[in-house]
Amino acid sequence: MIIQHPDLGPRDSSEFVYKGDAELLFRPERTENADQEIFHDYLYLRNNPAGKHRELWYHEYGDRSWLVVTRDTTNHEILKVEYVKDYIKSYKVK
Amino acid sequence: MYRIKSGGLINRNKELNFSFNGKNFVGYEGDTLSSALLGNGIHLVGRSFKYHRPRGIFSSGSEEPSALVQLEEKNFTEPNIRATTVKLYDGLVSNSQNHVGSLSWDFMRINDYLSTFLSAGFYYKTFMWPKAFWEKVYEPIIRNAAGLGKLSKESDPSKYDKGYLHCDLLVIGAGPAGLYSALIAARTGAKIIVVDEDFILGGSFNGENININDNICSDWVKSILSELNSLKNVRLMSSTTLYGSFDHGIYGALEVKSYNSKNTITKPRHILWKIYSKFSVLCTGALERSILFENNDLPGIMLSKSVRHYCNRWGVIPGNNISIYTNNDDGWETAKDLKKAGCNVVCIIDQRSNIKPPIENIDHILGRNIVKAKGNLRISSIKLDNGRIINTDCLAVSGGYNPNLHLTCHQRGKPKWNEVNHCFVPHNPPKTMEVIGAANGLFNHEEMFNDSKIKLTKILRNLGFRKIAVEKVNISKKVYQISPFPKKIPEGKIWVDLQNDVTVKDIKLAVHEGFHSVELLKRYTTLGMATDQGKNSNVLGLSVLSLIKNKTMHEVGTTIFRPPFTPVPIGAFAGRSRGKHFKPFRLTPSHNWAKSNNAVFVEAGNWLRAQWYPIKGEKTWRESVDREVIQTRNNVGICDVTTLGKIDIKGKDSGAFLNFVYANNFGKLPVGKVRYGLMLRDDGIAFDDGTTARFSENHFVMTTTTANAVTVFRHLEFCKQCLKPDWDVHLISTTDHWAQFAIAGPKSRKLLQEICDPKIDISNDKFPFMACAKITVLEGIPARLFRISFSGELAYEIAVPRRYADFFVKKISEIGKKYSLVPYGTEALGVMRIEKGHAAGNELNGQTTAHNLGLGKMVSKLNDCVGNTMSERDELNKDDALKLVGFIPTNKKQQLVAGSHFIEKGQIANLENDQGWMSSVAFSPMLNHSIGLGYIKRGNQRYGEKVNAVNPLKNEITEVEIHSPHFYDPEGELLRG
Structure with missing residues (x-):
């Protein structure tokens, strides 16, 4: 697979490390009640769609950036690649 | 006489000697092994897989199902090589496969007469019971009978290599469609790669007798190749099979450089290429299929186009009396070419009745089917459905063409059935692939050239290249009509x-x-x-x-096509990554020094680390390790600990960041101090540990374990970029930049004081336990000094920039002589940490928590840190939770074994009674007996209790006493002294 890095252009997927569902970005904060249920859902309930999936890739053999890659899991087409910080910003705007 | 005197693409002046089944033969330059065998009149080349029926050469290409041979000998041997794809070379050695006894009298032929019993699913149905028979009787017999060729079972001495290529356009197949497409693309200046599995480019045009622009088609091939060869933007790759099409225009290709064992030790046998393309055109042509009739597997029965190509390209006539059996017009082309070459064509049998013979002056039978072929080791006659028997020693069969569409399906393209040409044609190939010519079901050359021009123009425009004219190709129109x-x-x-x-x-x-x-x-x-x-x-x-x-x-429909298109040897996938080059290894900065000190090295991840340093007279590793421990504990020792991960952390929010990533507090760590830190995963399991030093308000230096150096850094980048994107934190790995040494033992301070530059005071008052400082040593070398102790001794770790490491370690060992400084390796390091009860990788194994490690109190209750919430789960904090404690054998002579499980005395050793396991063991030279660390339920409340350590692998039971994990200097007076 080839991932279009926002600044470094097309890079081979072997330069990256895969983490998983981009929902992992939205880690709950520890509250006074230390709600384990919320953390449980964050840690163990992941989306696994057949189709468009936002996922985290780390450019370990590159610039060490964490990226949000939107990939179609049925055909590996990569629809969008963003820096995490840009993705979070646009997410907050929505 | 099987060779025509002239014509074709062989060099009759260059004879090549080769052998098959021990007999010597002569072929010519340009031959394949199969053309050379046929040129010597040999059809029978192997035995079939199951019934051991005689098998001959069936085709002339990579689709060959039968002519599989064992190539070369001894450790160079390679089984199941298709004789049709091997370029003949002088000295080639080949042997037939899969027979017991000689090839012409195979004992296993008996299977053929038992074939009624050997039907589909035979193994599934037959070897069911008795169960015990499977391993001892059935499997050895089946293993012996199964498979075709044999492996040498020795290490392969040949070299293999890998390479990477990039192009605008990848042309797959160098037949007429591929070469024409390549020419159109090459003239625009696009960077192109042309690959073809054959060792001569040209595809079918190397074996056809048709005219282009009034010349023979192989001349047209030559003229195009000479132009392509002259262009810098073109790379032509022969003997290179594209075996797989992967995502986003990436292709795998296998280039066969040589099978000749004379060459493959010094130069690669195969090269595995990874090709990145912006676009590709698939011009792989079509493969002929057979027709069904009884005994249609006899040697001498061959594909019609292959017979034609053996005649036209290699000047080989595979029979004295050749017949042709066809259901389409292409079979007649074979008859025409054979006749032209002067060979005896008995007749052509066409299944179609309502046709006008496309070629005149050939005996033909229309509207008839062959029902049976006869012959022993070679076809001798055929029988038609009207009972007529025709004697023939070679039958060319044409059942029509299948587009060679394998590579269009590797991303789950599903071929569609074409009702006109009666074949599957490509459907939804990969986005960046276009299929041209026969591979797309277009069996007419004129249409193919036009199609190629139109498609290439569009592809090149989309790639940003301007169209440049190509000459028109004049070719006689060929009709292809086939019966269903x-x-x-x-x-x-x-x-x-x-x-x-x-x-x-x-x-x-x-x-x-x-x-x-x-x-x-x-x-x-x-x-x-x-x-x-x-x-x-x-x-x-x-x-x-x-x-x-x-x-x-x-x-x-079809089954799913998957890579590889043709077999790829494992050696090619391994490339150079074999033996000690299986993966790269990293050397510590003191490697050369350690080597000169006679070190024995051990692989630790990618690192080679000194394991121990034997001296004269020491016979066992234990003698060396015991000495290193005793000498360190009595005097002073030095150990390279560079392999620990080092992460430099800077920025205004560094303190808060460390509070977040570590389970224990770091924000309040004073400048000039070091602290032990425990890192958890967010699910509450212990992840890694190490120390972090604070050099200034906003500058920390973290160490990680050797094993987790990479994953901790990745995790920290995740925490910073993904979880705390607004924080001012900057991370950089400095593992390789600082050489770090542990200097441990009662005399370590005296030794260090000697190398520290004047004015630097490292007395216990000025530089107490857990202090850190930036200093200079040995007249100005910058260094970082940490007063930390993994060994439990008065100890330091000192880091110098890597470029000074060799000088530093040599100098310190010279100065250290008067303090009896001893170099110690990873074994002594391990012994001393076990004596002190320090957890390491064996204890932080991804299953254990801070609570298990006895570090539960360290975990922050107040602020949010990775893992603290989930570490509070009830299930992880039960009263009978595992606790890390020490173990000593009741009988001090006995040796403990890591991995043993703890069972209460008198109880049966089973999962139900399992109380925990021994994680680390060592012989303690200080205590003079074996000691261990391990996890056992409520261990910290059971000191003095005796349990059994069970080792079911060796059926051993050792009685052990539960002990505090701190065997040596339990109060920690030494390290503070």
Whole structure:
């Protein structure tokens, strides 16, 4: 697979490390009640769609950036690649 | 006489000697092994997989199902090589496969007469019981009988290599469609790569006798190749098979450099290429299929186009009396070319009745089918459905063409059935691939050239290249008309898949037993498996299935095509990554010094670390390790600990960041101090530990374990970029930049004071336990000094920039002589940490928590840190939770074994009674007996209690006493002194 890095252009997927569902970005904060249920859902309930999936890739053999890659899991087409910080910003705007 | 005197693409002046089954033969430069064998009149080259029936050369290309040979000898030998793809070389040694006794008298032929019992699913049905028979009787017999060629079972001495290529356009196949496409693209200046599996580019045009622009087509090939060869933007790759199409225009290709064992030690045998393309054109042509009739597997029965190519390209006539059996016009081309070459064509039998013979002056029989072939080791006659018998020693069969569409399917493209040409054609190939010519079901050259021009113009425009004119190609129009598959399932022993011995009967039986889908049929009968992947047989098999099921070919569909297109040797995938080059290794900065000190090295991850340093007179590793420990504890020792991960952390929010990533507090760590830190995963399991030093308000230096150096850094980048994107934190790995040494033992301070530059005071008052400072040593070398102790001794770790490491370590060992400084390796390091009860990788194994480690109190209750919330789960904090404690054998002479499980005395050793396990053991030279660390339920409350340590692997039970994990200096007075 080839991932279009926002600044470094097309890079081979072997330069990256895969983490998983981009929902992992939205880690709950520890509250006074230390709600384990919320953390449980964050840690163990992941989306696994057949189709468009936002996922985290780390450019370990590159610039060490964490990226949000939107990939179609049925055909590996990569629809969008963003820096995490840009993705979070646009997410907050929505 | 099997060779024509002139013509073709062989050099009759260059003779090449080769051997087959121990006999010597002569071929010519330009031959393949198969053309050379046929040129010597040899048809019988092997025995079939299951029934050991005689098999001959069936085709002239990579689709070959039968002519598989064992190439070369001894440790160079390679089995199952298709004789049709091997370029002949002087000294080639080949042998036939899969027979007991001689090739012409194979003892295993008995299987053929037992074939009634060896039908589809034979193994599944037969070797069911008694159960005990499987391992001892059935499996050895089957293993012996199965497979075709044999491995040498020795290490392969040949070299293999890998390479990477990039291009705008990848042209797959260098036949007429490929070369024409390449020419159009090359003239625009686009960077192109042309690959072809053959060692001569030109594809079918190397074997056809047709004219282009009034010259023979192989001349047209030569003129195009000479232009392409002159262009810098073109890379032509012959003997290179594209074996797989992967995502986003990436292709895998195998280049066969040489099979000759004389060359392959010094130069690679194969090169595995990874090709990145912006676009590709698939010009792989079409493969001929056979026709079903009884004994259609006999040697001498060959594909019609192959017979034609043996004649035209290699000047080889595969029979004295050749007949042709066809259902389409292409069969007649073979008759024409054979006749032109002066060979005796007995007759052509065409299944079609309502046609006008495309070629005149050839004896022909229309509207008839062959029902049976006869012959022993070679075809001798055929019988028609009207009873007529025709004597013939070679039968060229043309059952029509299948577009060679394998590579369009690797991303799950599903071919469609074409009702005009009666073949599957590509459907939804990968986005960046276009299929041109016969591979797309276009069997007419004139249309193919036009199609190629139109498609290439569009592709190149999209790639940003301007169109440049190409000359028109004038070629005689060739008609391709074919009859559909017969509507009747023929009777008798009829072969569908020559390689796997799958007959029409097997397919009938499989369907009868309920294996209706193509995928199940394939797996039950083995139709289309093994080295040829059913290139000839699949569609034939599907036609039988469609008849039985009364479904259209489209409804039946194909099985899923997967890489590789043709077999790729494991050696090619390994490339240079074998033996000690299996993975890269890293050397510590003191490697050369350690080597000169006679160190024994051990692999630790990618690192080579000194394990111990034997001296004269020491016979066992234990002697060396015991000495290193004792000398360190009595005097002073030095150990390279560079391999620990080092992460430099800067920024205004560094303190808060460390509070977040560590389970214990770091924000309040004073400048000039070091602290032990425990890192958890967010699920509450212990992840890693190490120390972090604070050099200034906003500058920390973290160490990680050697094993987790990479994953901790990745995790920190995740925490910073993904979880705390607004924080001012900057991370950089400095593992390789600082050489770090542990200097441990009661005399360590004295030694260090000597190397520290004047004015630097490291007395206990000025530089107490857990202090850190930036200093200079040995007249100005910058250094970082940490007063930390893994050994439990008065100890330091000192880091110098890597470029000073060799000088530093040599100098300190010179100065250290008067303090009896001893170098110690990873074993002594391990012994001393176990004596102190320090956890390491064995204890932080991804299953254990801070609570288990006895560090539960360290975990922050107040602020949010990775893992603290989930570490509070009830299940992880039960009263009978595992606790890390020490163990000593009751009988001090006994040795403990890591991995042993703890069982209460008197209880049976089973999972139910399991109380925990021993994680680390060592012989303590200080205590003079074996000691261990391990996890046991409520361990911290059970000191003094005796349990059994059970080692079921060796059936050993050792009584042990539960002990505090701190065996040596439990109060920690030494390290503070």
